[in-house]
Amino acid sequence: MKEKKAKELSETTVALLFLIPLIIFLFGIVIYPIASSFAASFSKVDVRTYAMKFIGLSNYASAFGDPYFIHSLMVTLRFAVEVVILTLGLSLGMALFLNEVIPFRGFFRAVILLPYALSEFATAYAWRWFLGSEWGLLNGILYSLGLIKDYIWFIDYAHSVDWMAVAYSWHIAPLCAFFMLAGLQTIPEDYYRQAKIDGIGPIGRFFKITFPFIKYAILITLVLATFFSATTADIVILMTGGGPGISSSTLTYYIYEITFKSFNFGYGAALSWLLIVIVLILGVTYFILLTKRRM
């Protein structure tokens, strides 16, 4: 009897029933909080009572007159560009390597995936330790090889962003490598055989055969790497703390500082909405890329 009744439910009804928990959660724990942060961005939020007083656009207005905000945008941009370049190179190399027929494939896959399985938290501390100026391993290696006379302070004012980009690319490149690997594995073996018969060299083969199959994965890597580097806060807080000075203070770190160190919640909310706008543009781009592919 019960079974019969269930049969009469239309596809649409079942679909809606199955979507109910998701919709409730999305509204309760994502939409509502983010809407209340939108309200906070137009308000002055009391540090003790958290009562909001409407002050119009002045939080947004002060952002554009704030040199630290502009600085943090430039740091984020530099960080993102470096992460994109490094991630692209690394993941392409990893994917081409993993696509070859090699012994111990499972082992290499696990080892190459390892940095991505690590949290950003662990990534930050692993690299802090690795680059340490007191007992760091990189210093130790360079010293033992006689390349440096004394230990170097790697994470200095000029290079803190660069090292953060290296650490972050180390973390996310394996993910992008697996996207590219999925593309590589769809290439028919005959294509390469035919190209060899036609006398096309390895570089020609890469651009004529391999590239068209991973073009899409490369595009996704570009968007994802930009998106990840624009939104990460963990790596900055834990690896450099925005420093030395404000040299590696990205927008996310600046939001963290304004909100949870200066307790200026209204201004922090406004800055975070500016970040959301940037990120939504990237998200929509991502969505359009996904849709386009099917056309």
Place this chain on the structure above:
Amino acid sequence: MGVRGVVLGVLAVVFVVWSILPLYYITIAAFMWETDVVTRPPAFIPRSFTLTHLLRILGFPAPGPTGEMLRPAGYPVLEGLTNSLIVAAAVTAITMIAAVPAGYVLGRYQVPRRNAILMLIIGSRTLPPIAIVIPYFIMYKTLGLWGTHLGLILAHLALAIPLITWVLMGFFATLPRELEKQARIDGYSRFGAFARIVLPVAAPGIATCAILAFLTSWNEFVMAWMLATGSPAQTLPTVLATMFTQNIGLPLFAVSNFLAILPAILVAVILQRHITRLRIVDPLTVVVS
């Protein structure tokens, strides 16, 4: 061998060194005496082995280098571990309850307003944690949810549910269309076809997604840092980050770092098998519109 063999061999060494080197020294330093760690140049091969640091960080007394007993390190690492487990387990269970049915119908059914729902999921997925944590902080301070397990679970769900729904949708879409057709011929209802036929076939993919959901919570730092630091509900990353701001000495620092990377090593081994076979993190397989 030939040129190809040499190139591949070099690449193999480069990638293995690149992936492991930053972790290597933490791992060996965690089990050496301090005098062997603080040397220039460092010990590239372990010079001593001791479990003292590990025991002390976990809250037990342990013998020092000369045999005298050292007190426990005195940081709430075990509590942090327990809290992380509680929060991550709850997040995993609730995420799967919301994401499995939703991912299933989004991946296989004609759903009204599908694109609007997809945009909602992608939109939620793209929100930076640092942006979500601000309203959560204000809400929790006023509602009394600050520093509670429930508070952390809800906050982590905001990250896990959109991600896992998205991945599962892609995964369900790759299963053969004939599954439901055959089930319907065999007399199953739509719900029966889902529960008795599709779910068992999808079990390995769902299990992998459960691991991803668990990790999303287990690895999360910035929300836990703002919503629970110093409270009885603080998770392991929060405890470790607090320790690192104090001067705890190199071996203890190394061993707690080692604790932070340990789960990832297990996960990498488990996930690498599924990640390409199930195309589990490949959003490219998602059929959009």
